[in-house]
Amino acid sequence: MYGSSIGSLYVNLTSTNGSQTLFSQNDNTGDSWFVTSISIPASNGEIQFIGVRGNSYRGDIAIDDVQFLDGVCSTAIPITTPSPNTLPLNCTFEDTTACFLKDVVGSDDFDWTIRSSSTPTSGTGPTSAAEGTKYAYIETSGKQLGSKAILEGSVSVPVADSPICLTFDYHMYGASTGTLEVSFDDMIYFYESGDKGNQWNKAKLILHKCPGNSDVSKITFIGTRGSSYKGDIAIDNVQLTDGLCEKPFQNGVTKNAG
Template sequence: MPGACAGVSPCDNSPCLNGASCSETTTAIGYTCSCLGGFIGQNCAVDAKTVSEFTCGFETENNCVFENVDDDDFQWTYRSGSTTSGGTGPSSAYEGTQYVYTEASSPNFQGDTAVLSTVNTLLAGTSSYCLQFYLHMYGIPGTMEVKFGNRGSSSSSVWSESNDQGNQWVFHQVELPPSFTDPVIFFEATRGSSYKGDVALDLVKLSLGQCASGPSARATNPCNNGGSCNENGSAAGYYCSCMTGWSGDNCDVQDVSGNSYSCGFETDGAPCIFKDTTNDEFDWTRRTKSTPSSSTGPSSAATGDYYMYIETSSPRVIGDTAVLTTQDTNLPAGSWCLTFQYHMKGSSMGSLSVFAGDRSSSLTSIWTKSGEQVDPDLWKTATIDIPQQSNPVIMIDGIRGSSYRGDIAIDDIALNAGTCASAGK
């Protein structure tokens, strides 16, 4: 009951915003706010200026009608450049230098939500709206929703996306019906099952009236990493002019030069030409010390502190595959020597394979090991000749066996130009 305790007032917490004064009442919340001109709402938080059109490019923080809410699990964050995790998130903004995104790494968990809302802005009601935005969902995303409703009432989902859209910004538009007198719009991102689920937004536009037809290929900009899009008469409708250091149809293949590359996995997020692909059932995981399951996996790295492994416990099932690939790297032409340390201990061990070939054709298996290996507690060395190709691609596949006792680990990957001193072992 308001004022029940002497010296305690609901106004002590300063619930009235934007210079408003607070007075105690006998209502359920115990106070009322006297708003200054230009603000309305229970706590004087809503800008009384009616907005009918706006654009948010996120170049300046806190200058957008879409704002973080306080009653969700985590927040949208302003960002420039890449997000902090590999294999997810954009490498740059769609336009300008900044965008907003949800960080899917710990301490955020599956099912956590982050919400942007127009709740602090008075939108013109009783009219149709067209909401347009660019979305980046790459990796193992959760769900992105647009919700719409009346202020103070429950909102309904009017659009959602839960699929990997590739490493690119994708244009979307949502028509919002003229159903509400005091409308509020929400962007709600729900974290998926993996840290590789960063979701990003850029260039959000709201305009009165129905949506026109979608944008051209140039407007959707399928060209990544700063590439420019040029429309033409091809089946795709465009071609990309890539920035220096990038190639591929959509500028998503990094060009490298040199004759030696190595991946020791000692630093999280350190550049490695072997990367997880999204076209498999699960991912390789960076680990130190033992794997979580008994009687399988190494007790420590081959060298240093960290290695990569496949976790074969539930929800994994027999035949599930985890792939590391050089697909995103344009290796120089020629033959190569691949070496790495591998560990295959467990009564239900699956298989570890290396595939190689040219980017323009299918890859061929050139090395494989299956089942628990001799002296299973010891790390073994693989030395593999990669046949000469004009545009080589290499994949390392770990395939889950019949039970959780099938963790496969690798460490100290090295790739050197030329043939190996000895044949593959």
């Protein structure tokens, strides 16, 4: 995995019990080959190697010499279930490793891209972040109408129906802008479509954990491509905190992006 714009490599186990990520790597590991061993849980399933493109052509990923052997690997990477994130949570996209939102693998059509300058296409997208230097956006050039990119994160909320405040900045500019949807526990709390002007807008929403669900909830951001490439959608400065929002609202201009 060598290059300045490396994406991600995943090894997943898919069985009747669902899908489990056995290995993931999203760093530039240099111009060298590395040996990895993984102990696979006993099951009737399918092993998938998934390579995800980064934000430019400088990010080739390669594999070789794949072997399946009986028994436990002597130097196996332990398989652990990541702990759910606890409130408060903040994602400014300045450091992607610290962001609680991650690209979904396998169930969407393309990925969100982290950027620190104007998007490549004129007449769409922001020219800079809402705050800081970086933001996440969907690059709609070369994609099909209705193609989706999904970011999601797990959140530990042990108390049912306890309020959570979600705030984020969003930018939807272009003649063919599609939709941005935010759901929590599979309930849609935010849905916007079309051109909202060349500016960052702020959303401030009160979320509620559904009674009867597990202690771990899921928040999802879905960007959907419109009818042409002039429809980039961006988000920035996503925050989740306990309790009610102060003066909640859905829309409000935060910063002119021109």
